[in-house]
Amino acid sequence: MTDSFKAFVVDEDSEGTISQSVRDWPIDKLPDHEVLVRVHYSSLNYKDALSATGNKGVTKTYPHVPGIDAAGIIESPGDSTFDEGDKVLVTGYDLGQNTFGGFGQYIRVPANWIVPLPDNLSLRDSMIIGTAGFTASIGVHHLRHNNITPDDGSILVTGGTGGVGTMAVSILSALDYKVTAATGKLDQSSFLKNLGAASVIHRDEVQDESSKPLLSSRWAGVIDTVGGIMLDTALRQTQHNGTVACCGNVLGHELHTNVYPFILRGINLAGMDSGNCLMELRKKLWNKLASSWKPQNLESLSHECSLESIQEEITKILEGQQVGRVLVKLPD
Structure with missing residues (x-):
């Protein structure tokens, strides 16, 4: 297992100045939860933009990795009922707020936050849909x-x-x-x-x-x-x-x-509270989003960015200039 991973990290200095950078982050500094997930895709939401600019109503302490959405593959299931290699997604709860989020190559989260990726839905498409x-x-x-x-x-x-x-x-x-x-x-x-x-x-x-x-x-x-x-x-x-x-x-x-x-x-x-939606309904709706409710023209309503280009997308969303969805592709 790797010792560190690439992440979009938001820092706050002693004077309260907020800064952002893409850098290596130690994997042993992730939260102490059961399941380690290798993130392949995330997406940019308004709440991520607030977290990345120091809004204490969203994120209380820094340094922090935003990203309230994440989709990837389980690398270590811990004591959960998941298996290594399972494709999964996580949206909402505390991810990307005060728990390190999807703008990094790894997340470690409680098992009860995780939704198995529905059949007929790719990791990529799940994050175009996202929160x-x-x-x-x-x-x-x-x-x-x-x-x-x-x-x-x-x-x-x-x-x-x-x-x-x-x-x-x-x-x-x-x-x-x-x-x-x-x-x-x-x-x-x-x-x-x-x-x-x-x-x-x-x-x-x-x-x-x-x-x-x-x-x-x-x-x-x-x-x-x-x-x-x-x-x-x-x-x-x-x-x-x-x-x-x-x-x-x-x-x-x-x-x-x-x-x-x-x-x-x-x-x-x-x-419409997506952050704390009960898991039974959460799974039901994700299965619908993978089938009869699947949004049409997913690629046309989204564009892709890297960790390095997230900052300019954050500026757009805060200025009300963003249209559609921003898919964040994590490094391979």
Whole structure:
């Protein structure tokens, strides 16, 4: 076994200045968990960008290796029920937050964080999907659990060009839903339509700041990735017995709304917590993502980067310039 491995390491000096570098990291400094996994692929998420720039709400102590997603092969199973050579993936829990994550060639994690790689899904494709696709699948699960069908009307996806948004558009269109994608990047309309969006609208069309308790019904369901005024507006525009699933707070963590969407239209508001999703549902959704829910056009909605080029991708995501998914390929 190797003594060290390549990793994207974030440091904090005595004055609180954050820096990043790709360097060797001792394998014996990984956390003391059961299972050692050789990472082949990871992906870049907004939470990784926060961790890499010193956000203490995500990562409390440094040096640290971000990467809330990882897919690879078990090198040492410890006392777990896994075997050496098993293909697996890990998303969420504490990976990449305060436990060294997927931006390194190795991770050591608890066995109960690990999902066996489903049949018909490659390690590479699993990380193009990653936390973003898994989060989107929870939203789709809420829609279907509440009997929202393609015949009920259009599904709104906010933050359409982001990671969760693009995945939601692709999954829903694969399931024959009519999807309306809302975005501030109308120059990406062709990209979204190639993913399956039936229509693309500017995000301003889903930001009503009036005091009206209800608005005209437009959506059978909503997958909201941005929160704030857009979530409030979407709730007031959702039709009777519709479902709104939410996961983001880019437009703010506070929700200013009223009870009328709930008591006059029977709206369901559902949260999408991918980090701590129960393992039974987690495995069920990953198996769906490997089969009937598999996002279409995976390669076209992603691009690949190396450890050395992660920093420029982090800058893009923090500036709101990132489109689609960023796949991180670890060195062989």
